[in-house]
Amino acid sequence: MRLAIQWVLSIIYVIQNAVMMLLMGILFFPWALFSPKGATAACRTYATWAIWTARWLVGIRSEVRGLVPSGAVLIPAKHQSFLDIMMIFKVLPQPRFIMKYELLFTPIIGVYAWRLGCVPVRRGRRGAAIKAMLADVESGRVPPGQLAIYPQGTRVPVGEYVPYKVGPYALYKETGQTAVPVATNCGMFWPKGTMLRKPGLAVVEFLAPIEQGLSQKEFMTQLEAVIEDRSNALMQEAGFDLDTVRR
Incomplete structure (x- = not known):
C-alpha cells in the first residue's frame, strides 16, 4: 500500500514538474533571450521549485x-x-555545464543553455570544444x-x-x-x-x-x-x- 501511494505521488510530482518547467521556460524566455541573467534566474527558479516540491510531495x-x-x-x-x-x-x-551538442537545437532549452554559457560537445570533438570555450571566456561572451x-x-x-x-x-x-x-x-x-x-x-x-x-x-x-x-x-x-x- 505504501509503495502504491509513493508511485501515485511520484507520478503527480513528475507531471507537475514538467508543467512548471514549460511554464517557467516560456515566462522567462524573453528575458533569457536578451540576458544571461534571465537564463540563470529561470533555471534557479525551476531548480528551487523542483527541489522544494520533491521534499513535501515525495519525501x-x-x-x-x-x-x-x-x-x-x-x-x-x-x-x-x-x-x-x-x-x-x-x-x-x-554554473556552466559540458553538454551534448544536440541539445542546442532543442526548443527553448537550447537558448537557455547557450545563454548560460554551457559548452556544447560533439562526440569525437572534445578538443575543439575546449578551444572554443577558452576563446569564449577570453572574448567575454562567457564569464x-x-x-x-x-x-x-x-x-x-x-x-x-x-x-x-x-x-x-x-x-x-x-x-x-x-x-x-x-x-x-x-x-x-x-x-x-x-x-x-x-x-x-x-x-x-x-x-x-x-x-x-x-x-x-x-x-x-x-x-x-x-x-x-x-x-x-x-x-x-x-x-x-x-x-x-x-x-
Whole structure:
C-alpha cells in the first residue's frame, strides 16, 4: 500500500514538474533571450521549485555538503540523476555545464543553455570544444565560472560502474584551473529510467580540491578514487549495500 501511494505521488510530482518547467521556460524566455541573467534566474527558479516540491510531495530531502567554490574552477561530478544537476546548479555562483551538442537545437532549452554559457560537445570533438570555450571566456561572451563535467559521460545508475573518460583531465590541463570533485547519492532517490521517486536524504558533496601539477594518470586515478569512494560512502550512509556494486 505504501509503495502504491509513493508511485501515485511520484507520478503527480513528475507531471507537475514538467508543467512548471514549460511554464517557467516560456515566462522567462524573453528575458533569457536578451540576458544571461534571465537564463540563470529561470533555471534557479525551476531548480528551487523542483527541489522544494520533491521534499513535501515525495519525501526527498536534499543537502549540500563541503565548501562550495566561488572562483573559476572545474567541477568533475558524479552523475546519477537529474536531481544532482539541479542541486549543483542551484548552489554554484556561475554554473556552466559540458553538454551534448544536440541539445542546442532543442526548443527553448537550447537558448537557455547557450545563454548560460554551457559548452556544447560533439562526440569525437572534445578538443575543439575546449578551444572554443577558452576563446569564449577570453572574448567575454562567457564569464569565468564553475564548469561542470561528468567524468563518466552519462548518468550512472546506483550499483553500476562506468569507466572514467579523460575529458576532465583535458580541461584541467588546458584551463590551468583547480578541479573540485563532487560526490553524490541522488540516484538512490531519483533513479534513472523510472518515474518512481523514493524518500530519503539526497546529498551532493563538494570534495577537497585537486590542484594543478598532476600528470594524466595521477589526476585520473585520484579523481576516480575520491569521487567513487565518497559516493559509495554517501550511498552506504543512506542504506545501500556496497556489495552489490559491480566493477
